[in-house]
Amino acid sequence: MTYLVGFLIATAVGLTGVGAGSITAPVLILFFGLPPAESVGTALAFTAVIKLAVAPLYLFRGQVSKRILLLLCLGGVPGVVAGVALIGALDMKRFEKNIFVLVGATIAIMGIYSLYSTLRTRGPSHRSDHLGWLPWIAFGIGSEVGFSSAGAGALGSLVLLNLTSLTPAQVVGTDMLFGLVLSTIGGGLHLTSGHFSGGILLHLIVGGLAGIFTGASLSSVLPARPLRLVLTVWLSCLGVQLCYKAFAP
Numbered sequence: 599m600t601y602l603v604g605f606l607i608a609t610a611v612g613l614t615g616v617g618a619g620s621i622t623a624p625v626l627i628l629f630f631g632l633p634p635a636e637s638v639g640t641a642l643a644f645t646a647v648i649k650l651a652v653a654p655l656y657l658f659r660g661q662v663s664k665r666i667l668l669l670l671c672l673g674g675v676p677g678v679v680a681g682v683a684l685i686g687a688l689d690m691k692r693f694e695k696n697i698f699v700l701v702g703a704t705i706a707i708m709g710i711y712s713l714y715s716t717l718r719t720r721g722p723s724h725r726s727d728h729l730g731w732l733p734w735i736a737f738g739i740g741s742e743v744g745f746s747s748a749g750a751g752a753l754g755s756l757v758l759l760n761l762t763s764l765t766p767a768q769v770v771g772t773d774m775l776f777g778l779v780l781s782t783i784g785g786g787l788h789l790t791s792g793h794f795s796g797g798i799l800l801h802l803i804v805g806g807l808a809g810i811f812t813g814a815s816l817s818s819v820l821p822a823r824p825l826r827l828v829l830t831v832w833l834s835c836l837g838v839q840l841c842y843k844a845f846a847p
């Protein structure tokens with residue numbers, strides 16, 4: 599079952615760009631019964647592996663702005679360390695319901711934003727660079743990724759689209775590499791803290807490596823927009839269900 603889950607999530611990421619961490623963590627909590635910290639650590643490690651597999655493709659195509667990536671990492675790296683430290687310092691039994699609400703709300707908001715951006719038709723725009731803001735905003739994104747595994751994809755794309763003059767292709771590639779850096783560091787810290795399920799992670803990776811290349815191949819054939827709409831609606835529902843889980847008797 600976990601092989602299939604890894605394959606389907608990675609295929610969705612390759613097809614639509616929907617964040618692997620945003621999907622994986624709530625699935626592990628809701629359907630596999632993993633505790634929040636373990637789910638986040640497993641999701642980040644899984645995300646790091648599948649993004650590492652496709653990162654050379656974006657670099658080869660010249661879709662990564664190294665200067666912008668460096669500015670994002672200046673804030674994002676300390677942010678993800680802070681997020682991991684926070685979830686590690688909390689008493690998981692005592693604050694489990696609060697964590698469900700925070701993670702669920704983050705997932706739901708990311709899904710709703712992604713749905714909005716997919717439905718919105720953007721005309722041509724003239725954007726200027728506001729690079730001084732990037733490290734500060736990236737710190738917040740990194741903190742959210744370290745705590746909930748969600749945020750790098752949707753928030754990173756939003757920031758790059760509005761604060762830089764990168765082309766859409768460069769936004770995708772730069773954000774992908776930024777997400778790789780955050781998930782690698784965050785996943786590594788969670789792994790060293792024991793916040794992961796080894797068996798589930800291995801199965802996810804095996805399925806995910808096949809899925810990410812399948813999705814990348816199908817992306818040139820299948821219409822990504824309808825698939826993205828379905829996935830973002832489902833993602834929003836997962837987030838709401840996590841919030842409900844916090845208050846259910």
